[in-house]
Amino acid sequence: MTAHDMAPDNSKRRHRHEGKQKHIIAFIFSIVLTLIAFVTVASVGEVNPTFTVILLLVMAVLQVVIQMSYWMHMKDKGHVLPIVFMIGGVIIAFTAIVMSVYWVWW
Amino acid sequence: MSAPAHHVDDQWPHEPEKATLEGRNKVIGFWLFLGGEAVLFGTLFATFLALRNQIGDGPSAAELFKLPMIATVTAILLVSSLTSVFAIQAMHRKEVKAMLNWLIVTVILGFCFLGMEIYEFVEYVHEGHTFTTSAFSSSFYTLVGFHGAHVAFGVAWISILIAQVRKKGLNLVTAPKVYVSAIYWHFIDVVWVFIFTVVYLMGKVG
Amino acid sequence: MAHTVKRHRGIMDWLTTVDHKKIGILYLLAGALFFGIGGIEAILIRIQLIKPMNDFVDAQTFNELITMHGTTMIFLGAMPIILALMNVIVPLQIGARDVAFPFLNALGFWTFFFGGILLNLSWLIGSVPDAGWTSYLPLASVDYSNSHGVDFYTIGLQISGLGTLIGGINFLATIINMRAPGMSFMRMPMFTWASFITSALILFAFPAVTVGLILLMFDRLFGGNFFYVPNGGNVVLWQHIFWIFGHPEVYILILPAFGIISDVVSTFSRKRLFGYSSMVFATVLIGFLGFMVWAHHMFAVGLGPVANALFSIATMLIAVPTGIKIFNWLFTMWGGSIQFTAANMYAISFIPTFVMGGVTGVMLASAPADFQFHDTYFVVAHFHYTIVGGLVLGLFAGLHYWWPKMFGRMLNEPLGKVTFWLFWIGFQLTFFIQHFLGLLGMQRRVFTYLPNQGFDKMNLVSTIGAIMMGVGVILFLVNVVITSTKPKNLGNDPWGDGRTLEWTIPSPVPEYNFKQTPLVRGYDAWWKEKMEGNTEMPAAEPVGSIHMPSPSILPFMMSVGLFVAGFGFMFAKDDFGNTALNFLFGNHLIAAFGLLITFGCMFLRSVKDDHGYHIEPEELEQKGVKA
Numbered sequence: 001m002t003a004h005d006m007a008p009d010n011s012k013r014r015h016r017h018e019g020k021q022k023h024i025i026a027f028i029f030s031i032v033l034t035l036i037a038f039v040t041v042a043s044v045g046e047v048n049p050t051f052t053v054i055l056l057l058v059m060a061v062l063q064v065v066i067q068m069s070y071w072m073h074m075k076d077k078g079h080v081l082p083i084v085f086m087i088g089g090v091i092i093a094f095t096a097i098v099m100s101v102y103w104v105w106w
Numbered sequence: 107m108s109a110p111a112h113h114v115d116d117q118w119p120h121e122p123e124k125a126t127l128e129g130r131n132k133v134i135g136f137w138l139f140l141g142g143e144a145v146l147f148g149t150l151f152a153t154f155l156a157l158r159n160q161i162g163d164g165p166s167a168a169e170l171f172k173l174p175m176i177a178t179v180t181a182i183l184l185v186s187s188l189t190s191v192f193a194i195q196a197m198h199r200k201e202v203k204a205m206l207n208w209l210i211v212t213v214i215l216g217f218c219f220l221g222m223e224i225y226e227f228v229e230y231v232h233e234g235h236t237f238t239t240s241a242f243s244s245s246f247y248t249l250v251g252f253h254g255a256h257v258a259f260g261v262a263w264i265s266i267l268i269a270q271v272r273k274k275g276l277n278l279v280t281a282p283k284v285y286v287s288a289i290y291w292h293f294i295d296v297v298w299v300f301i302f303t304v305v306y307l308m309g310k311v312g
Numbered sequence: 313m314a315h316t317v318k319r320h321r322g323i324m325d326w327l328t329t330v331d332h333k334k335i336g337i338l339y340l341l342a343g344a345l346f347f348g349i350g351g352i353e354a355i356l357i358r359i360q361l362i363k364p365m366n367d368f369v370d371a372q373t374f375n376e377l378i379t380m381h382g383t384t385m386i387f388l389g390a391m392p393i394i395l396a397l398m399n400v401i402v403p404l405q406i407g408a409r410d411v412a413f414p415f416l417n418a419l420g421f422w423t424f425f426f427g428g429i430l431l432n433l434s435w436l437i438g439s440v441p442d443a444g445w446t447s448y449l450p451l452a453s454v455d456y457s458n459s460h461g462v463d464f465y466t467i468g469l470q471i472s473g474l475g476t477l478i479g480g481i482n483f484l485a486t487i488i489n490m491r492a493p494g495m496s497f498m499r500m501p502m503f504t505w506a507s508f509i510t511s512a513l514i515l516f517a518f519p520a521v522t523v524g525l526i527l528l529m530f531d532r533l534f535g536g537n538f539f540y541v542p543n544g545g546n547v548v549l550w551q552h553i554f555w556i557f558g559h560p561e562v563y564i565l566i567l568p569a570f571g572i573i574s575d576v577v578s579t580f581s582r583k584r585l586f587g588y589s590s591m592v593f594a595t596v597l598i599g600f601l602g603f604m605v606w607a608h609h610m611f612a613v614g615l616g617p618v619a620n621a622l623f624s625i626a627t628m629l630i631a632v633p634t635g636i637k638i639f640n641w642l643f644t645m646w647g648g649s650i651q652f653t654a655a656n657m658y659a660i661s662f663i664p665t666f667v668m669g670g671v672t673g674v675m676l677a678s679a680p681a682d683f684q685f686h687d688t689y690f691v692v693a694h695f696h697y698t699i700v701g702g703l704v705l706g707l708f709a710g711l712h713y714w715w716p717k718m719f720g721r722m723l724n725e726p727l728g729k730v731t732f733w734l735f736w737i738g739f740q741l742t743f744f745i746q747h748f749l750g751l752l753g754m755q756r757r758v759f760t761y762l763p764n765q766g767f768d769k770m771n772l773v774s775t776i777g778a779i780m781m782g783v784g785v786i787l788f789l790v791n792v793v794i795t796s797t798k799p800k801n802l803g804n805d806p807w808g809d810g811r812t813l814e815w816t817i818p819s820p821v822p823e824y825n826f827k828q829t830p831l832v833r834g835y836d837a838w839w840k841e842k843m844e845g846n847t848e849m850p851a852a853e854p855v856g857s858i859h860m861p862s863p864s865i866l867p868f869m870m871s872v873g874l875f876v877a878g879f880g881f882m883f884a885k886d887d888f889g890n891t892a893l894n895f896l897f898g899n900h901l902i903a904a905f906g907l908l909i910t911f912g913c914m915f916l917r918s919v920k921d922d923h924g925y926h927i928e929p930e931e932l933e934q935k936g937v938k939a
Contacts, residue, residue, distance in 0.1 A: 020192065027188045034184070034302075038177050041307045052311050060303040064296050071191045071292045078124070081488060082137035085515070089141035092516045092556075092603055093148020099552045100152035103607065103615050127489065131412040135485040138515060142477060146519035149553060153527060153538065160537075160544025238535040241544035248530065248538075266918055279921060 026070040033063040118200045119278075123285035126278050136286040140293050147297050150252055151304060154245040158309070162240035165233055167309030176306045179222050180298065186215035187295035190264075190288045197284055202276045205284070209268050212291065216261040223254050246305065253301055256294050263287055320863055328863035330414035331823055335421050336399030337718065342425050343392035349432060350384035351785060353377045358742075358778040361771050364763035374759035375442040376461070380435075382445030383465065386561065387472060388428040390703055394568045395424075395479050397710050398507045400718050402483060404814035404821065405504045407492025407830045407837075412485035414861040415917070420478035422871035427472025430878050434464035441465040444757060446554055447528065449539040449547040454532050460882055466529040467878040473518050473525070474874075480514030483507055492813070493852040494832030498592070501812045501836075502578075502585060503710075505592050506571025509599040513560045513567070516603065521557035524550060533881060548613060555606035563602035565699060567595060569706025570637055573659045576709045577641050579809050580656035581648025584836060587640040594633035594640075601630045611682045620679040627677035634670055638663060653807075654728030658709035661736055665705065669697030672747065687757070690750025696743045708735070708788070713807075720800035720820035727791045735784030741777025745770045811839040816849045824858045827932055858927045870913040877906025 037059045040052055069075040074083055119125040123133055158167065193208035227247070230236075237247045264287050271280050320328050329335060357377050360368045369377065403411055411417050434440045439459035443452035452462045487500070487508045500508075528550065530536035537543035539550050578585040585591060607615060607623040641663055650656070672694040676682050685691055715723045749770050754761060761767050805815040816838050817826060828851035834840045841849055880903025888894055896902050 020195065023188060023191050023195075027184065030184055031181075034177075034180055034299075037303060037307055038173060041310050042173055049311050053308055056303050056307050056311075060299050063299050067187065067292060067296055067299070071187055072289055072296075081134060085138055085141035085484075085512075086144060088512065088516055089144030089148070092145045092520070093151070095603060096145075096148050096152040096520065096553070096556055097155060099556065099607075100156035100549070103552065103619055104156040104546050104549050106616060131485050131489050134488055135413060135416075135481055138481045138484050142481070142515045142519045145516050146523055149520045149523040149556070153523070153549065153553070156546060156549050157538065157544065160546075162537075162544050237530075238537065239543075241537040241540070241546070244530065244536040244538055244545075248527065248536070263918075266915065270919055274921070283918075 023070060026066050029066050030063050033059045033066075120198070122198065122200075122278055122281035124282075126282075129278065129282035129285075132282040132286055133289075136289060140289070143293065147249075147252070147300075150245075150249045151300065154249045154305065157241040157245040158305075160241035162242070164239035164243055165235050166312075167242070167246075167305075168312055170230055170233060170235055171306050171309055173306075173310065175222070175226060176302055179219055179226075180302050182215050182219045182222070183295050183298050186212045186219070187292050189215065190291045194285060194288045197276065197281060200276060202271065205276065206268055206271060209264055209284070213261055213264050213268070216257055216264070216291075220254065220257055220261065223250070223257075227251075250301060250305065253294065253297055256297070260287070260291050260294055264291070324865075325863070327868050328418075328865045330418050330861050330863055330867075332399045332403055332411045332414065332417060333718070333821055333823070335417050336396045336401075338421055338425075339392040339396035339399060340718075342421075342428065343389060343396055346384050346388035346392070346428055346432070347390075347785075350381050350389045351782060353381040353384065355778060355782050357381060358775040360759065361761075362775040363772065364761050364768055366760055369759070371759040372442065375444075375757075376440035378757055379441045379444055379447075379461075379465075380432075383431065383441065383469070384428075385699075386445065386565070387469060387476075388424075388431070390565050390699070390707075391476055392424065393707050393711075394510070394565070394703075395421075395476070397503075397572070397707070397714060398479075398483055398510075398568065400821075401714055401814060402504050402507050403486060403490065404717070404817065404825060405501045405812050406487060406490060406495050407813045407826060407832060408486065408490035409825050409829070409858065410490075410861065411482055412489055413482045415864060415867060415922070416478050417482050418864070419867035419870060420475045420482060422475070422867045423478065423874060424472045424475030426871040426875040427468050427470070427475060427878075430471060430875055431464050431468030434461060434468075437464075439464070446551075446558070448554075449528075449550045450541070452528065453539060463529070463532060463882045466525045466532065467882055470522060470525045470529070471871075471874050471878055473522055475871075476514055477518040477522075480511040480518070483511040484515065487511075492826075492829050492832055495813075495837070498589065499832060499835045499837070501571075502574035502588070502591055502595075503568070503571035505595055506567045506574075509595050510564050510567045513564045513599055513602065517557045517560035517564065520553060521561075524553035524557065527553070529881075533884070548610075551610055551613065552606070555609045556603070559606040559609065560599075560602045562695075562698070563598055565703045566706075567598065569662070569703045569710075570595065572706045572710035572713070573641060573662050574637075574644075575812065576655050576659040576713050577644050578836075579713070579807060579811055580651045580653055580659070581645045582651075582809050583644055583648040584811075584839075585640065586643035586646075587636070588835060590636055591640050594636040597633040598630060601626065601633070605630065608677055608679075608682075611679045612686045624677055624679045628674055631670060631674050638667060638670075651809075653712070654723070654725055654732055655709045655712035657729060657732045658705045658712065661732070662702065662705040662709065665697060665701030665739075669694060669701055672697065685750065687755055688750035689746040689754045689756055692756050693743045693746035693750060696746075700739055700743070705736075708732070714814075715795070716802050716806045717814055717819050717821065719795070720802055721795045721798050722802065722806060723795050724791050727787065727794070731784050731787040731791060734787060735781055738777045738780025738782075738784055742774050742781060743777070745773050745777075749774070805838075811836040813837055813849070824860065824927055824932075828855055829853050855929050855932065857929060858932070859924050860927060861924045862922055864917075864922070866913045866917050870910045873906045873909030873911075873913065875906070876909065877903045880904070880906055 037056050040047055040055055068086075073079065074086070122129070124130050189208050190212045193205045193212065196205035196208060235243050237244055267280070267283055267287055271284065274280060326334065326338065356369065357374070360366050360374055399411070399417070403409070437460070439461045441447070441461040441464055443457050443462055443465075447462060447465055450456055487504060491500070527536065527538040531538050531540060537545045539545045539547050541547065574585055574591060605623055605627045607619060608627045611620050611623075645660070672690070676685055676691065676694060712723055712728055715721070749767060752766055754767050800820065802819045804818055806819060807815070813830060813832070816830065830837070830849035831852040833850070838849065880897060880900060883897045884900055884903065886897065888897070
């Protein structure tokens, strides 16, 4: 074996596999959040544009958090470093977006 | 949450993608790559946000985008993300047949998404919204096109993996590959959430 | 599973290697090549500026020289030598047999190398990048730079940047997953820590510049409007994207030097590094703050007082963790039994030189003062103090220190010290005086100057210094040649004071690194064992068969594919006066062919399992006898 192999020996443990339900629930959440966003925009003119944009962004962030936690398994254990590096990437991406919003045209 | 206990053969570990050092390397390496991808798309979004009102003589976002079309492709990609998570669940239980079927569904949905996106782009070009029309059009095609290229790569990748698993079977070498391809696919879906929000819906709002 | 794998010899061995030590040596060779090219460009620049109204080169050539000097030194000279040391040393310091992704490691090197070659081929083809290493718009647009120069820049840097990004991911994964038992994060040597943070910076910074370069390429080759103002583009956007990458890039350069200095100073003071955990903390903090200060390169753009004040303060904040490091090095030496080896002389001289670069950095960070310093030789002096006085001194220290581990031979010490003094005095002569040239108002990037402005003598001194540095580098090469004729007869720990795991294994290192994975019982693992009277590390495993990855030509071929595709895209609109060539390039057939090679190799890699091979215990014993 190459380096130290510290893999926990799972073979003796009973396999407990999660069911489909919670992924379907995550899916329903995603669909609902998407629908809220689309319906708000479709009824634009009745809703204040600034409010709409904030609402859209909140819906998007919520949906992304749900999908990353459940579908990308980030809520599972052993995902500390993936979370650290994803947050790192998101911070830099966010910085770039702040730049483009405030400091490109003035 | 009810978690039914399935009894699989004893050789198949609980998380086969992380059972070997190579597998663990692959998974963490891929997460790191996605951290970099987040910056890549972040910079593309930044570019788009900076230039999205610079429409010049071309059509504006509100004139171009058609919500039913966007809603449809969004639904397609969302469902494909769900099917790929089902594939991973099947992989964990070593249900090779089910896993392959879910992956095939994912690939088909990916193709549908790509087809509709190409159709959409062709429509826009007919309406006078080409890559060279304005700063808005250049940044639109670059951001959405980069995402589309990622989808195309994902479709090709998962297709190759389906063929590999068919040939070599599902084992501790192929399992991590399938796992990271699914993570990649979810990531594409996550980026799309921001694209339909920032590009299309915010474009409609103005 | 022990089946034989074809072992290559000679040149094929180097083209197909996935051994991190050999890839490190390849990085070192490539770095030396580009460092040499960049150095010649520097000397030519200084010769042009030796006297007022000189006509040694014309203005266009001067622009090309400064552009290529900056680009080559940053991306192709400094980066690969850093990656060379990271490649050879990091796996050894954490007690690993290999990096996490040996194949990707080779791929990273070859893409980097072919990107660099593509960029430098511009000299042979005759259209050289001439818009400065920052390639600001609109100067770099087709309107003002209509040769292929900037295309070489965009495509060459994209390809080589891809290689660097792959390298960064590889080192992060290696350090996360491959540490020996007991080697917790807070027991890692400082060079490994610095490599870890540097790799994270590479991971987050290079995608940004990739996007910037793609946008610029789209503008130039496909008629995009990102930076084309008449169609709504914005040139300041380029500056932002470039510096969001560009500022972290300078920390990517300097952090490994910090790591090297920490290891070298502590070894040759025979003392534990002072304030290890504050050192780690400072490294992380510098890495984070490095991303939040990019606009201090753009004070003169006119972003307004709020933005300028914010970025001013953020920039000054970086002086705090940097100061922590400086004091830690001083306190490490305090009371130590210091040995003035060549490596340690480079390391110790780094400290005051880098402090000077840092102090001028804080001066530049003050936005109102920056309006005066901007685009003068003061800035040139500042960043050469940080990059040459910081990074290059650090790299020389590291090369002298780890040379025995890499090649099994000690560099000649007296010659090394002569080299040090020549290089160091030459460096101070070249750049110290440029502070004053800048304060007197001499502008950078201008190909000549009028006499009688008080610039003449100072420029002469600066040029003499540059030539001394050149002689110093040549002496270093002479040292390398002399050393390579000596027998390889060094023990595991040739300095006698090694503290970390790389000094527990033979020099040069066998391909499997550690016969038995070591068990780490504390910080400075090897020193701890020595202090307890042990002559070797405790083993974490019995002697057994060792799995090794197989060599592969695919990384090389994938990079060749990208190289071909780069040319295909660049010359798609050219008229070659030859129907066949016009047809091939004009229809993007060459570009498609190149991409086909790359993706074809990726496909092969995916479907073909790499079983590797095993080195059996008997073979280990034989090798042990031979060594």
